[in-house]
Amino acid sequence: MFELNGKVAVVTGASSGLGKDAALAYAKAGANLVLLARRKEKLDEVAKEAKALGVDAVTYQVDVTNEDMVKEAIEQAAKHYGHLDILLNNAGVAVRGGVDSLSVEDWDKSMDVNVKGIFLVSKYVVKEMMKQQYGKIVNIASINAVIADKSDTFIRHGYNASKAAVLGLTKGMAASYGKYNITVNAIGPGLFESEMTENTLFKSDEFLTMYNSLNPMNRPGKRGELNGTILYFSSDASSYVTGQFVIVDGGMNIV
Ligand SMILES: NC(=O)c1ccc[n+]([C@@H]2O[C@H](COP(=O)([O-])OP(=O)(O)OC[C@H]3O[C@@H](n4cnc5c(N)ncnc54)[C@H](O)[C@@H]3O)[C@@H](O)[C@H]2O)c1
Secondary structure, eight states: OOOOOTTTEESTTTSSSSHHHHHHHHHTTTTEEEEEOOOOHHHHHHHHHHHTTTTOOEEEEEETOOHHHHHHHHHHHHHHHSSEEEEEEOOOOOOOOOOOOHHHHHHHHHIIIIIIHHHHHHHHHHHHHHHTEEEEEEEEGGGTTOOOOOOOGGEEEEHHHHHHHHHHHHHHHHHHHHTTTTEEEEEEEOOOSHHHHHHHHGGGGHHHHHHHHHOSSOBBBBBBTTTHHHHHHHSGGGGTTOOOOOSSSTEEEGO
């Protein structure tokens, strides 16, 4: 149910963090990879690690907010493999600031990468999925789509708004593309160590103490602990599950 032998998985933001970990989990499950991000050298390193696991991997230097780059990469990948079965919309940014201090540029950055990026990559991948009458789309939202941080130090209103928008987009896509045998689901990670968090949230005793004390499991997520949910939504184990949002946060959102 969970194996992905012969499937092709497109992963955005695959050069680091949760995207890189997911790409390697897909490779271990047997999927060939299409890796997209802005840092080509880092992407090529991930592709090398994946190939050592016995799968094929192609890389494209793409800014997910740039429609021409996205279109070109997805069309080339579809030609290379002949089919695209899984899309993990993972690329994201966490820009700090509240409405009283955020610049329009920073607001736009959150919405551009976190929302428009998912729209653009999905726009070209879903066309391939509709043709083949099969597809699994997984959108990485955040626990911050449904809860916010009270502390001024971790205020991120553009992030909150953009991640909540991912949930609406997930439902819209799920409702429209179910008839093509395409499922679309979203995941809300709690706190995980990555480039996004290692020098910010993980460096703050104030934040870690607050997070752990509010968290039923008393700790952040460990590397790899998101992959089970990603593989579930990316495989036939979730063949009749669409439009759903699963939070992977040690239960923090329920207390
Ligand atoms: N780490 C956490 O605690 C956490 C919690 C909740 C949600 N998330 C979400 O998980 C996803 C992955 O984040 P991460 O924690 O691994 O951080 P990360 O910074 O390591 O990874 C983000 C990836 O997105 C890429 N990216 C950013 N802007 C891009 C653009 N314009 N075009 C192409 N690629 C771009 C980055 O290069 C990087 O590869 C993000 O959507 C983030 O919001 C992370």
